[in-house]
Structures are given as C-alpha cells and as structure tokens.
C-alpha cells in the first residue's frame with residue numbers, strides 16, 4: 212500500500228505546498244490502524260511557520276495566516292514519511308496536523324472558517340488515507356499535561372483508528388493540546404463534505420456522452436443474447 216504523498220485539494224480549500232522544511236525520511240507504520248494527531252500551535256501563523264522551518268514539522272498546518280489575511284491549509288511534509296510534532300511514536304500517525312489556535316480546558320472549537328478548513332482536511336484524509344471521522348473518546352475526555360496521565364497511557368494510540376489529540380498520545384509526550392476540543396462538531400462538518408471530492412490517484416468516471424449510447428448498449432446486448440432465428444431476422448432488417 213502506498214499513500215498519496217501530497218494533497219492538492221481538501222473540500223473547497225487548496226492545499227498549498229511549502230518547501231524547505233526539515234523532516235525525517237523514516238516511514239510510517241502502515242500496519243498500525245490509520246490514525247491522525249491534531250495539535251494546536253499555541254501561536255500565530257508566522258511564528259509557528261518559523262518554528263517548523265527549523266524542526267518539529269507536522270504534515271499539515273491549518274489556520275489563519277495574519278499576513279495574507281485568510282485561512283489556509285499548507286502541507287509541509289509528504290505523507291508516508293513521519294511528521295515530527297510528537298516527542299516519539301510519530302510512526303503511528305499517518306497524518307499530523309497543527310492548527311492555529313490555543314488549547315482550552317472549557318469546551319471550545321475553532322472559528323468558523325478554521326473549522327471548515329480542518330473539517331475539509333479531515334474529509335480528505337478519510338478518503339486518501341483511510342482515517343475514520345471519529346475519536347476513541349467522547350468530547351470532554353482528554354489528556355492532562357503530564358506524561359503520567361492515565362488517559363493518555365490507556366493504550367488506544369497505536370491500537371485504535373481515528374483522530375487523536377496530542378493529549379491522547381502516551382508517555383513520554385506530555386503536551387495536552389488541543390484540550391477540551393469539541394471534536395464532534397468537526398466530524399459532523401467533515402461528514403457533510405466527505406464523499407464529494409475525488410480520491411487522489413483515482414480516475415473520475417466519465418458521464419455517458421448521451422442517452423443514445425445507453426440505448427446502443429442495450430441493443431447490442433439484446434442482439435448478442437437473442438436466439439439464432441431472431442438474430443438472423445435482426446441482421447436481415449439491418450442490412451435492408
């Protein structure tokens with residue numbers, strides 16, 4: 212199995228490519244259940260990008276670019292090789308996404324445009340990389356900022372498919388981003404987008420050129436499956 216290394220489109224959003232990002236050539240573990248890890252940058256677009264140009268780059272960064280004045284999706288690292296936004300276990304995440312935002316302990320979700328971009332990327336990652344639109348826990352259950360947190364060490368990461376937060380990933384990771392994120396809101400938005408975009412590398416079926424073509428196919432089938440006498444009568448009629 213090979214995964215499309217680069218996305219170009221996620222829902223209505225272009226996926227822009229940013230070069231010059233240091234990354235590892237280590238491959239991800241394709242035998243692990245398809246999983247993704249979502250992070251929050253805890254900083255703005257420019258500051259986060261400057262960090263990822265030095266180290267810790269995820270596959271994708273999503274959010275409001277204050278310089279360009281718009282929400283963007285950029286891909287920094289090709290899928291198939293590991294992202295580097297976890298301390299370790301990076302090989303268990305087919306996709307890692309850093310979203311511009313700040314973790315909260317109260318229930319929260321991204322602003323509408325950022326949420327639309329994240330949901331679009333989730334839908335694209337389901338289609339392209341098999342990552343289901345689900346998380347092993349309900350909203351409100353998330354890891355705390357310690358590597359010893361029992362939640363994050365309960366064994367789901369590497370065993371279950373779906374989306375995880377950094378706070379759901381085991382020791383020695385201790386970051387708790389994105390905190391009390393309302394994942395169900397994002398999954399619902401992604402479900403609405405899912406299935407409405409082509410899968411990379413899969414040819415799109417062409418529509419039949421016209422109704423006549425369908426009729427011709429039916430006629431050919433009928434002639435081919437007719438008995439000998441009927442077939443002879445049809446051939447005689449066509450020749451006339």
Ligand SMILES: [Zn+2]
Pocket residue numbers: 249250251296377386388
């Ligand atoms: Zn993180």
